[in-house]
Amino acid sequence: MGRTTLLRRGPGGPFERRTWRSPLRGPWLTSVLATVLLVGLTVVAVTGLLSYAAYDPQLGGSNDRTPGAGLLRAYAAFDWPTSPAWLYRVNQGVHVLLGLALVPVVLAKLWSVAPKLFEWPPVRSPAQAVERASLALLVGSTLFLLVTGAMDVQYDYAWGFSFYTGHFYAAWVFIAAFTSHVAIKLPTVVRSLRRDGLGAPLRVPTGSTAPEPPDPDDLVPPDPDPATISRRGALALVGGSSLGVLALTVGQSIDPLRRTALLAPRGQVRGSGPNDFQVNTTFASTGIDRAATGDAWRLRLVGVEGDEVLLRREDLLDLPLRTAQLPIACVEGWSTSQSWTGVPLRALAAVVGSSGAASVFVESLQASGAFSTMSLTAAQLRAPRTLLALRVNGADLSPDHGFPARMVIPAAPGVRNTKWVATITFRSSS
Amino acid sequence: MLRRYGASWGHLAVLLGCFAVTGYAVSRLVGDLPSLLSIGLWFVGAAVVWDLVLGPALALADRGARRLLLPAGGVRLLNHVRVPALLSLLLLAVFAPLVLQRSQQRYAAKTALAQDPYLERWLAVTVALFALSALSFALTVLRARRRREP
Numbered sequence: 001m002g003r004t005t006l007l008r009r010g011p012g013g014p015f016e017r018r019t020w021r022s023p024l025r026g027p028w029l030t031s032v033l034a035t036v037l038l039v040g041l042t043v044v045a046v047t048g049l050l051s052y053a054a055y056d057p058q059l060g061g062s063n064d065r066t067p068g069a070g071l072l073r074a075y076a077a078f079d080w081p082t083s084p085a086w087l088y089r090v091n092q093g094v095h096v097l098l099g100l101a102l103v104p105v106v107l108a109k110l111w112s113v114a115p116k117l118f119e120w121p122p123v124r125s126p127a128q129a130v131e132r133a134s135l136a137l138l139v140g141s142t143l144f145l146l147v148t149g150a151m152d153v154q155y156d157y158a159w160g161f162s163f164y165t166g167h168f169y170a171a172w173v174f175i176a177a178f179t180s181h182v183a184i185k186l187p188t189v190v191r192s193l194r195r196d197g198l199g200a201p202l203r204v205p206t207g208s209t210a211p212e213p214p215d216p217d218d219l220v221p222p223d224p225d226p227a228t229i230s231r232r233g234a235l236a237l238v239g240g241s242s243l244g245v246l247a248l249t250v251g252q253s254i255d256p257l258r259r260t261a262l263l264a265p266r267g268q269v270r271g272s273g274p275n276d277f278q279v280n281t282t283f284a285s286t287g288i289d290r291a292a293t294g295d296a297w298r299l300r301l302v303g304v305e306g307d308e309v310l311l312r313r314e315d316l317l318d319l320p321l322r323t324a325q326l327p328i329a330c331v332e333g334w335s336t337s338q339s340w341t342g343v344p345l346r347a348l349a350a351v352v353g354s355s356g357a358a359s360v361f362v363e364s365l366q367a368s369g370a371f372s373t374m375s376l377t378a379a380q381l382r383a384p385r386t387l388l389a390l391r392v393n394g395a396d397l398s399p400d401h402g403f404p405a406r407m408v409i410p411a412a413p414g415v416r417n418t419k420w421v422a423t424i425t426f427r428s429s430s
Numbered sequence: 431m432l433r434r435y436g437a438s439w440g441h442l443a444v445l446l447g448c449f450a451v452t453g454y455a456v457s458r459l460v461g462d463l464p465s466l467l468s469i470g471l472w473f474v475g476a477a478v479v480w481d482l483v484l485g486p487a488l489a490l491a492d493r494g495a496r497r498l499l500l501p502a503g504g505v506r507l508l509n510h511v512r513v514p515a516l517l518s519l520l521l522l523a524v525f526a527p528l529v530l531q532r533s534q535q536r537y538a539a540k541t542a543l544a545q546d547p548y549l550e551r552w553l554a555v556t557v558a559l560f561a562l563s564a565l566s567f568a569l570t571v572l573r574a575r576r577r578r579e580p
């Protein structure tokens with residue numbers, strides 16, 4: 001084939017429009033999938049941004065997982081609320097479970113527009129070249145976020161970068177590319193859904209399923225095969241897959257349903273004892289000396305003026321205790337609600353004359369680990385249910401759950417509930 | 431000028447906004463070059479693996495299934511194989527780290543549990559999907575036969 005013929009006709013194979021033969025491909029099917037993703041991915045993006053804000057990155061230190069983010073995290077500079085207590089639990093459950101459930105919809109959407117990837121000639125105008133570059137960002141960021149998210153919740157960190165860094169920056173690329181794609185394509189979606197309606201194409205059985213009329217975007221195949229599935233069947237398959245993923249995972253966020261979460265990372269039940277709920281980071285994996293959590297343990301309180309008080313566990317148990325039903329809700333989406341008993345943090349602040357502290361710095365006995373220290377806002381200090389917990393469900397905390405004492409903060413990400421607490425410093429500035 | 435670009439100014443403005451945000455995000459990461467490079471690799475890799483490997487592989491497998499099953503049992507048989515196979519593959523893809531026990535050690539350190547049950551669970555779900563599909567296939571064939579012989 002001569003050079004000019006190659007340029008005109010294309011290299012063949014997938015670049016040849018006749019290679020694409022599914023009669024289902026067309027603006028209507030793509031528009032239906034796009035509408036589902038417009039709503040679904042928007043919810044996933046918003047809950048993701050909120051989850052980032054729930055760490056209160058403005059406090060710096062371990063709270064700020066992406067110190068270089070600049071303007072990208074300006075929106076998160078508010079103090080994360082402390083009620084309702086289920087706030088982060090619901091936010092993160094939705095983010096992770098909906099994200100996983102949308103995987104089949106994203107793949108179906110990519111399938112529906114696959115011929116566009118192999119358009120020939122690849123570039124017809126500057127406008128098209130720029131738009132295709134933005135689509136590469138959209139597809140790359142969407143798949144990147146789904147892959148890193150799914151791997152992270154299963155503890156497979158095979159990437160060589162921090163999950164927080166990758167997921168956060170890719171999220172902004174996604175938000176930019178997604179917004180511009182919606183702005184450019186929304187009229188096409190509205191037009192094709194208006195033209196055909198939602199119900200009529202769904203009523204056509206497989207035998208009479210025909211391709212849509214030729215469209216300006218060349219999604220409709222010029223030489224289609226006979227249909228082997230109706231549009232209704234294809235959408236039922238995609239929707240059913242989403243519901244299937246959801247059914248096999250949702251139990252990891254709803255305590256009584258945990259056994260049903262067959263394929264969720266937190267779908268295993270540990271037992272029925274007071275400390276047998278889900279663990280995040282075992283005592284054994286921290287390398288903390290067991291003797292340091294025994295009789296020798298002291299809680300060190302440091303007040304805003306620098307005065308220090310050391311308390312034994314018995315001293316803490318003698319203070320007025322409070323019991324609160326609060327969830328541990330992990331950034332990974334799983335959660336569990338337990339009944340915690342401990343000293344309200346604001347009572348400990350009062351011991352060192354720091355009730356008016358602007359922030360609180362909590363240190364664990366853990367020598368290393370990304371979350372061995374954590375900061376709290378003044379709002380979290382004042383929240384009556386923010387506890388230094390000593391007991392759970394009527395029993396002493398187990399080593400895995402933070403014995404001798406751990407933080408429990410209402411509405412905050414689980415990782416902020418520091419375990420094996422050694423020192424609490426009240427600060428006059430944040 | 432606009433005719434040479436090929437679309438409206440709005441189109442250009444929206445896309446410039448997209449690249450501006452992307453450029454800013456990349457510029458914030460330039461200081462951490464190793465992260466930027468490996469993020470870029472996974473970013474491109476995810477799209478390439480789907481668009482040029484997994485997607486085409488699925489399409490080829492489906493073409494094979496059509497060639498094999500359509501003459502034998504028509505659309506009905508084809509879809510009763512396709513649907514459970516696709517669901518099973520999807521679950522494997524999404525939960526591969528658990529099913530293939532790719533993070534056994536870290537999982538144990540984090541959760542005090544083992545990843546062992548997940549391979550069995552995925553296999554059990556797969557068997558259940560194919561069994562349900564076979565049952566539904568048998569029922570539709572029986573019903574169709576009964577309709578033909580009143």
